[in-house]
Amino acid sequence: MKLYDYILSPSCYKVRLLAALTGTQLTLRPVDFHPGGEHLSPALLALNPAGSIPILEDGELVLTESSAMLVYIAAKAAPEWLGSGDPAESAQIQQWLSFSHRLTASLGGARLVEMLLRPGDLAALQASGVKALRELEAALAVQRMKGDIFLTGSKPTVADIACFPYVALAPDGSIALDPYPSIRLWLRAVRALDGFIEMPGIHRLHELKPEPAKETA
Amino acid sequence: MFPNNWCKWTPVALSADVPAGTVIPAWTPTGDVALWRSQSGQLSASSDRCPHRGMRLSHGFVRGEALACIYHGWSYGRDGACLRIPAHPDLQPPASINTRNQITTEREGIVWVVNEAQDEPPPSFDGYWPLRSMTFQASIAALEAAAGAKADISGLIRCTLGGETAFLLAVTKGEAETIVHVLADKNASLAQRIAISQAGEQLRRDAESADALEGAN
Ligand code: FES
Numbered sequence: 001m002k003l004y005d006y007i008l009s010p011s012c013y014k015v016r017l018l019a020a021l022t023g024t025q026l027t028l029r030p031v032d033f034h035p036g037g038e039h040l041s042p043a044l045l046a047l048n049p050a051g052s053i054p055i056l057e058d059g060e061l062v063l064t065e066s067s068a069m070l071v072y073i074a075a076k077a078a079p080e081w082l083g084s085g086d087p088a089e090s091a092q093i094q095q096w097l098s099f100s101h102r103l104t105a106s107l108g109g110a111r112l113v114e115m116l117l118r119p120g121d122l123a124a125l126q127a128s129g130v131k132a133l134r135e136l137e138a139a140l141a142v143q144r145m146k147g148d149i150f151l152t153g154s155k156p157t158v159a160d161i162a163c164f165p166y167v168a169l170a171p172d173g174s175i176a177l178d179p180y181p182s183i184r185l186w187l188r189a190v191r192a193l194d195g196f197i198e199m200p201g202i203h204r205l206h207e208l209k210p211e212p213a214k215e216t217a
Numbered sequence: 218m219f220p221n222n223w224c225k226w227t228p229v230a231l232s233a234d235v236p237a238g239t240v241i242p243a244w245t246p247t248g249d250v251a252l253w254r255s256q257s258g259q260l261s262a263s264s265d266r267c268p269h270r271g272m273r274l275s276h277g278f279v280r281g282e283a284l285a286c287i288y289h290g291w292s293y294g295r296d297g298a299c300l301r302i303p304a305h306p307d308l309q310p311p312a313s314i315n316t317r318n319q320i321t322t323e324r325e326g327i328v329w330v331v332n333e334a335q336d337e338p339p340p341s342f343d344g345y346w347p348l349r350s351m352t353f354q355a356s357i358a359a360l361e362a363a364a365g366a367k368a369d370i371s372g373l374i375r376c377t378l379g380g381e382t383a384f385l386l387a388v389t390k391g392e393a394e395t396i397v398h399v400l401a402d403k404n405a406s407l408a409q410r411i412a413i414s415q416a417g418e419q420l421r422r423d424a425e426s427a428d429a430l431e432g433a434n
Contacts, residue, residue: 134418134421138414138415138418141348141349141414142411142414144233145348145407145410145411145414146407178242178275178352179351179352181230181231181234181241181349181350182234182349184234184241185234185236188239205278206278206280206285206287207238207278207279207280
């Protein structure tokens with residue numbers, strides 16, 4: 001599987017993260033998104049006329065939506081990441097995958113304005129980002145009342161991976177995560193997963209790393 | 218609201234939102250704090266500014282019985298004393314480097330903080346247990362108007378949420394920002410707790426639009 005990838009893109013990171021968590025091998029093909037704008041080159045537009053990344057190629061198959069890539073990787077390598085198959089749970093997972101695109105548009109939009117100085121109405125993007133975070137916080141608070149920590153149960157699914165990166169990076173768009181205690185614990189639970197990988201701005205739990213040894217002269 | 222003439226303690230968080238080995242940001246009238254619980258379960262409220270270069274300690278991490286700063290790794294103990302400076306492992310940090318911890322106590326699932334010793338413990342709310350903490354972009358007056366109830370002499374707001382009796386502990390963070398800890402009957406069923414939580418979302422929408430209307434006048 002070949003992933004057209006940009007290291008600072010949270011959507012590309014979703015795919016790398018699920019691949020790492022499921023032990024799926026990816027061949028990374030770096031795209032010069034910024035400043036080169038390579039995603040708009042004729043070669044990449046031929047693959048994805050929408051001009052977005054990531055793009056995932058597997059033989060004849062070309063996927064251009066990150067949620068579809070997550071579903072594909074999970075179905076191929078680790079179907080437990082698609083839930084138990086219960087109809088209500090499957091539908092909820094689909095609902096969170098759709099919700100994740102609202103996070104991309106709002107939190108991700110604010111981040112592009114702040115970090116890459118793209119044009120946009122920052123205040124409006126932040127306001128819709130806060131609205132989405134409040135919805136997520138309310139849903140996760142209910143999950144905790146039921147004794148669960150992830151979006152649809154006690155085990156993580158593609159829904160958690162789809163929502164995780166833009167939420168974790170919300171401060172890049174000057175949106176504070178301080179008011180959301182359940183989101184904070186959910187972010188921790190994802191960062192603590194076996195096989196978790198980092199991206200710039202998202203780190204594994206430091207406390208799980210060994211304490212640096214005392215230097216000896 | 219809290220603190221008040223009878224209660225100098227500020228309710229800052231729910232015990233469940235700061236499990237062992239974690240640190241969270243919290244607010245008190247005497248400053249932002251990094252509220253952290255050591256591996257053995259002991260709570261501390263450190264000033265949320267690292268004595269080294271001012272990084273927020275709530276962005277740091279807990280290792281064992283110490284809080285470590287994310288920036289250069291200086292670590293601090295429960296008494297606020299600096300324990301270790303990784304860049305100078307053989308140096309005994311001077312006693313003047315201290316995170317000036319406030320006093321914390323926990324009562325029935327709520328964490329309270331105060332900056333000087335008190336004769337009285339914080340209040341207890343017989344038969345009630347905290348459900349969630351929420352941040353309202355609204356004044357206390359707007360909260361009271363939306364709840365249809367004023368704080369009683371002890372500072373507590375009793376109201377009906379989702380058809381159930383609920384207690385609100387409100388803390389004024391700024392002119393138009395209020396932190397609200399929602400308490401529900403200890404014996405409330407899961408369905409009742411979910412109903413109260415959802416009604417809390419509506420309460421926030423009402424309080425915030427009440428403030429917005431006032432602003433428009
Ligand atoms: S700012 Fe905290 S260790 Fe340097």
